[in-house]
Amino acid sequence: MLRAVDGVSVSIRKGETLGLVGESGCGKSTLGQITARLLEPTGGGLFYKGEDIAGSGSRNQQDLRRRIQYVFQDPFTSLNPRFKIGRLLEEPLKLNRLGKAAERWSKVSDMLESIGLDESYRNRYAHELSGGQRQRIGIARALMLNPEFLVLDEPVSALDVSVQAQVLNLLKDLQQELSLTYLFISHDLNVVHYMSDRVAVMYLGKIVEIGEMEEVYAHPLHPYTQALVSSIPAERAAQKRERIVLQGDLPDPSAIPSGCAFRTRCMHAHDRCFSETPTLADVREGHAVSCHLWSEESYSVNEIKEVRTASL
Amino acid sequence: MVGNQVERQKILDIRNLRIELKGRRERLAVVDGVSLSVSQGETLGIVGESGCGKSVLSLSMLGLLPKAMEINGGEIWYGEREDEAQPLHLLKPKELRKIRGREVAMVFQDPMSSLNNSLTIGYQVTEGLRLHLGYSRQEAAAQAIELFRKVGLARPEKLLKEYPHQLSGGMRQRVMIAIAIACNPGLLIADEPTTALDVTIQAQILEVMRQIRDQDGTSIVLISHDLGLIAEMCDRIAVMYAGRIVEEGSVADIFDRPRHPYTIGLLNSIPSPSHKGHRLHSIPGAVPALHERSVGCNFAPRCQYAMECCRIEQPKLSPVGFGHTTSCFLVVEEGVRKGDNRNTADRAEGTGEVLYETSVAAEGTGAASR
Numbered sequence: 001m002l003r004a005v006d007g008v009s010v011s012i013r014k015g016e017t018l019g020l021v022g023e024s025g026c027g028k029s030t031l032g033q034i035t036a037r038l039l040e041p042t043g044g045g046l047f048y049k050g051e052d053i054a055g056s057g058s059r060n061q062q063d064l065r066r067r068i069q070y071v072f073q074d075p076f077t078s079l080n081p082r083f084k085i086g087r088l089l090e091e092p093l094k095l096n097r098l099g100k101a102a103e104r105w106s107k108v109s110d111m112l113e114s115i116g117l118d119e120s121y122r123n124r125y126a127h128e129l130s131g132g133q134r135q136r137i138g139i140a141r142a143l144m145l146n147p148e149f150l151v152l153d154e155p156v157s158a159l160d161v162s163v164q165a166q167v168l169n170l171l172k173d174l175q176q177e178l179s180l181t182y183l184f185i186s187h188d189l190n191v192v193h194y195m196s197d198r199v200a201v202m203y204l205g206k207i208v209e210i211g212e213m214e215e216v217y218a219h220p221l222h223p224y225t226q227a228l229v230s231s232i233p234a235e236r237a238a239q240k241r242e243r244i245v246l247q248g249d250l251p252d253p254s255a256i257p258s259g260c261a262f263r264t265r266c267m268h269a270h271d272r273c274f275s276e277t278p279t280l281a282d283v284r285e286g287h288a289v290s291c292h293l294w295s296e297e298s299y300s301v302n303e304i305k306e307v308r309t310a311s312l
Numbered sequence: 313m314v315g316n317q318v319e320r321q322k323i324l325d326i327r328n329l330r331i332e333l334k335g336r337r338e339r340l341a342v343v344d345g346v347s348l349s350v351s352q353g354e355t356l357g358i359v360g361e362s363g364c365g366k367s368v369l370s371l372s373m374l375g376l377l378p379k380a381m382e383i384n385g386g387e388i389w390y391g392e393r394e395d396e397a398q399p400l401h402l403l404k405p406k407e408l409r410k411i412r413g414r415e416v417a418m419v420f421q422d423p424m425s426s427l428n429n430s431l432t433i434g435y436q437v438t439e440g441l442r443l444h445l446g447y448s449r450q451e452a453a454a455q456a457i458e459l460f461r462k463v464g465l466a467r468p469e470k471l472l473k474e475y476p477h478q479l480s481g482g483m484r485q486r487v488m489i490a491i492a493i494a495c496n497p498g499l500l501i502a503d504e505p506t507t508a509l510d511v512t513i514q515a516q517i518l519e520v521m522r523q524i525r526d527q528d529g530t531s532i533v534l535i536s537h538d539l540g541l542i543a544e545m546c547d548r549i550a551v552m553y554a555g556r557i558v559e560e561g562s563v564a565d566i567f568d569r570p571r572h573p574y575t576i577g578l579l580n581s582i583p584s585p586s587h588k589g590h591r592l593h594s595i596p597g598a599v600p601a602l603h604e605r606s607v608g609c610n611f612a613p614r615c616q617y618a619m620e621c622c623r624i625e626q627p628k629l630s631p632v633g634f635g636h637t638t639s640c641f642l643v644v645e646e647g648v649r650k651g652d653n654r655n656t657a658d659r660a661e662g663t664g665e666v667l668y669e670t671s672v673a674a675e676g677t678g679a680a681s682r
Binding site for chain 2: 023024130131132133160161162163164165166168169172187189190191193194195217227228231232243244245246247249250265
């Protein structure tokens with residue numbers, strides 16, 4: 001049996017954006033889909049406003065779907081090519097039997113306006129739109145039912161830089177306007193840093209570090225996070241910095257290494273990492289890391305700090 | 313290598329290249345009047361958004377244009393020495409085959425689809441060595457093992473007999489690079505070599521490419537949409553927009569003193585730590601499609617400084633500093649008006665800042681009126 005997500009505990013506060021970063025295959029999309037109840041977890045609990053929603057009944061689930069929505073990565077494949085935009089946006093209202101035809105019509109108009117597209121887009125098909133416009137429709141569709149919580153799965157990865165900025169601005173505006181809570185999944189650390197209040201770093205199905213965005217960005221503790229942060233391209237050419245280049249590939253998720261899953265690529269790996277799986281524990285207030293280096297007296301904190309400043 | 317000479321030899325020289333897409337009724341220019349050159353041992357970055365023609369440009373250097381496209385005007389010269397320069401745009405397919413893979417090699421974007429799944433890794437890596445350099449099977453296999461070591465692939469002997477599907481994405485891209493450098497080419501073209509890879513793997517591949525450049529003095533053309541990657545790897549950068557080069561200069565020119573409104577907009581729209589808490593600058597609208605391109609400046613419809621002349625006439629690439637050119641009427645006009653080229657670079661920085669401020673303000677009002 002393959003564990004795509006293994007023993008993850010994470011909480012998201014109302015109104016915040018939690019960024020979720022990790023490499024492909026680390027389970028970040030799976031976690032996002034479980035959060036939005038598109039997948040059923042094999043074990044563990046999922047609490048929304050204090051209520052366990054994992055495996056809850058179908059009526060309850062429909063109500064939850066209304067409150068928790070999902071925006072997919074690829075705006076090219078997540079919109080039905082045979083529906084006009086107007087119908088795409090109206091669909092969620094129809095399915096939930098909300099409002100009369102006239103009300104639905106005006107709701108679609110309002111939504112188009114709030115994402116910055118004019119009324120003429122109602123009669124267009126998805127293929128007539130650019131990538132950025134399509135992604136806005138994807139976001140608008142998710143917002144039609146007035147959700148409280150959005151799972152954004154790589155919402156800008158398929159877009160060009162200049163268009164990416166339009167969509168990120170829109171997401172920020174909507175969050176403020178509608179006081180939304182976001183789970184923002186991305187592999188792009190710059191984008192996550194820009195969007196998020198807190199960040200969780202995943203590696204092979206586990207969260208290896210979680211904390212305030214600024215804190216994790218400035219003082220990454222887990223060797224994996226340190227490598228990730230060092231791989232962010234410098235802002236200006238003059239600030240070229242030394243990268244920590246990790247050796248090897250992500251191990252096969254069906255044969256996860258014993259002990260710490262990261263030990264095969266970790267430059268600090270020692271005996272204990274082979275035998276014992278580290279657990280996520282607070283190192284500072286609100287900054288937790290799952291690494292033996294931080295739970296041991298033998299390996300002093302200063303020592304690692306030195307290693308890091310030397311290699312950064 | 314002659315890389316250290318004061319005047320470095322141009323290894324690739326593209327002059328006023330025009331590539332057209334053959335339509336039933338009309339011919340559309342995919343690449344429109346591009347001039348570029350790469351010196352011995354230099355890394356040139358070509359940056360642009362999807363659809364700007366950067367990949368088509370790179371394919372044309374190898375004579376690999378799809379059937380629907382053809383070169384209609386302009387020249388591509390390649391040669392490690394001036395007297396040996398060959399016109400790649402005139403060569404017959406048979407002659408091109410001798411150059412491709414041996415003198416000019418390419419690393420494609422997607423390592424998943426650019427290797428042949430039904431042939432062993434060994435066969436694919438040794439093919440060039442046997443065809444171009446006349447190596448025997450054994451010699452080629454020995455050389456392949458060397459190449460695998462060079463690009464950092466583990467257990468090279470076993471790898472020869474394996475198939476692409478047995479390897480991870482990062483390993484496949486290393487194999488691609490091994491194939492590309494097998495015949496020790498003078499020019500390596502890398503089209504989005506790390507786009508399909510994870511960040512930590514991306515770092516590994518860049519490391520390999522840097523080593524090849526430093527050890528063998530190979531010239532590299534690196535094509536990417538990722539400005540950060542370009543900044544880290546390249547000596548010079550050309551910014552492409554809608555089939556044309558809009559700005560070209562050193563890394564410092566482009567990043568610290570950008571002059572073209574598009575370059576400035578592009579740099580400001582990257583979310584970076586200093587943008588946290590601020591609205592991102594975004595360029596309104598989208599890249600024009602092939603049939604929407606105009607006679608004037610292609611960026612004019614999205615440019616807040618567009619003037620009357622921008623819509624009628626196409627601005628030419630003109631110098632704004634040492635080795636720094638841009639194609640924008642606004643910038644050129646200013647340069648001419650001041651009549652002083654020495655301080656252009658210093659002033660440019662100021663201009664860049666002002667452009668950014670006003671653009672943010674303009675966007676704010678735009679959002680309000682919506």
